[in-house]
Amino acid sequence: MTYRTRLPHRTRGPGALVTGGSRGLGLFMARQLAERGCVVTIAARDADELERAAVRLREETGATVHTAVCDVRDRAAVGALVREVHERDGLDLVIANAGVIQVAPVDAVDAAEFADAMDTMFFGALHTSLEALPYLKRTQGRLGLIGSVGGLLGVPHLLPYSCAKAAVGALAEGLHAEAAASGVSVTAVHPGLMRTGSHRQAEFGGDVDAEFGWFSTAAGAPLLSMDAERAARRIVDAVIQRRARLVLTAPAKAAQLVHGVAPGLTTRLSGVAARLLPTAQSRGPLRQGAEAGEPRNPVARLVRSWGSARNDRVVDRANQHEPGPRTSS
Numbered sequence: 001m002t003y004r005t006r007l008p009h010r011t012r013g014p015g016a017l018v019t020g021g022s023r024g025l026g027l028f029m030a031r032q033l034a035e036r037g038c039v040v041t042i043a044a045r046d047a048d049e050l051e052r053a054a055v056r057l058r059e060e061t062g063a064t065v066h067t068a069v070c071d072v073r074d075r076a077a078v079g080a081l082v083r084e085v086h087e088r089d090g091l092d093l094v095i096a097n098a099g100v101i102q103v104a105p106v107d108a109v110d111a112a113e114f115a116d117a118m119d120t121m122f123f124g125a126l127h128t129s130l131e132a133l134p135y136l137k138r139t140q141g142r143l144g145l146i147g148s149v150g151g152l153l154g155v156p157h158l159l160p161y162s163c164a165k166a167a168v169g170a171l172a173e174g175l176h177a178e179a180a181a182s183g184v185s186v187t188a189v190h191p192g193l194m195r196t197g198s199h200r201q202a203e204f205g206g207d208v209d210a211e212f213g214w215f216s217t218a219a220g221a222p223l224l225s226m227d228a229e230r231a232a233r234r235i236v237d238a239v240i241q242r243r244a245r246l247v248l249t250a251p252a253k254a255a256q257l258v259h260g261v262a263p264g265l266t267t268r269l270s271g272v273a274a275r276l277l278p279t280a281q282s283r284g285p286l287r288q289g290a291e292a293g294e295p296r297n298p299v300a301r302l303v304r305s306w307g308s309a310r311n312d313r314v315v316d317r318a319n320q321h322e323p324g325p326r327t328s329s
Contacts, residue, residue: 006036007092007142007240015089017041017082019072019128020098022049023319024196025146027057028232029095034063036236039089041066043081044098053319072098072124075131082131091135093239095144096128096168101198102160103215104205107280109160113205117160122167129175133184140183144239145172149192149252153259153266156274157211165190176244185242189235192252193218193225195311197320203286210278213295220311224251228314 007014016033020026021042034040034057042057042065044050050067057065066088070081085091099121102113125145136143150158151165172188179186199216218224226249238246247253259266
């Protein structure tokens with residue numbers, strides 16, 4: 001297979017690090033980097049999940065793939081990881097992807113859910129960036145931060161996620177401006193819905209079955225979502241090409257445009273959409289999608305079955321079939 005862009009070859013690399021690389025989009029990006037000749041390190045919290053992912057990557061690409069158990073919320077742990085990758089492989093490219101997805105109305109969550117999202121996605125990206133930048137300056141390397149269309153506008157029933165991703169987007173843009181003089185490029189990536197199988201690992205609150213129903217339908221619907229492997233290819237291309245910003249999926253680009261031109265109208269339309277979503281039945285512990293049942297309404301069950309079919313098919317390839325510690329989008 002021919003790719004448009006590859007990293008320059010180095011004696012000990014090129015070395016690449018992907019946080020949240022054990023499943024979903026992170027795993028697909030790691031595969032792209034491995035196929036382009038990188039020595040890849042994937043980091044996440046679950047050792048077994050990491051090893052399954054690494055075995056698959058090695059078998060499919062023949063590349064050298066390392067694993068690292070790391071909680072990106074812990075800056076010291078991230079620092080040790082980045083230093084290890086630099087000393088072993090050289091550090092040419094880093095993608096901060098680790099994340100969580102919480103789907104629930106605001107009445108069904110508390111400040112703890114917002115703090116969890118910020119700790120994992122914003123502070124995880126911040127720790128990764130701050131620890132990696134000194135090494136990337138030596139190689140004039142590349143840094144990619146994975147935001148979301150959910151960070152470009154407030155999405156109902158995804159508010160903790162939206163807030164954290166908005167912060168990631170601001171971080172990426174600011175770092176791009178400040179790091180440019182040192183030769184380091186920083187790419188802000190804002191994907192829309194992708195078929196990553198993440199509906200099984202996402203956490204749901206309120207009317208859990210109904211929330212799982214609409215989210216899994218939207219995340220797999222052909223006109224709304226994007227094939228995750230194609231998205232990973234475009235993201236890796238953008239990071240290697242040193243692009244400042246990438247927004248993926250036509251609906252995400254349209255939402256960004258409309259919000260930029262008419263933010264008040266967009267907010268009012270979001271309010272209309274929120275009224276169509278399930279209402280909170282209770283406030284309790286969030287549950288992973290793999291534990292959720294089908295929507296009670298037979299029409300909703302039929303729609304979910306249709307909409308989520310493509311997403312369900314990618315679960316195995318995306319290493320999403322077993323619930324575990326939340327590490328990737």
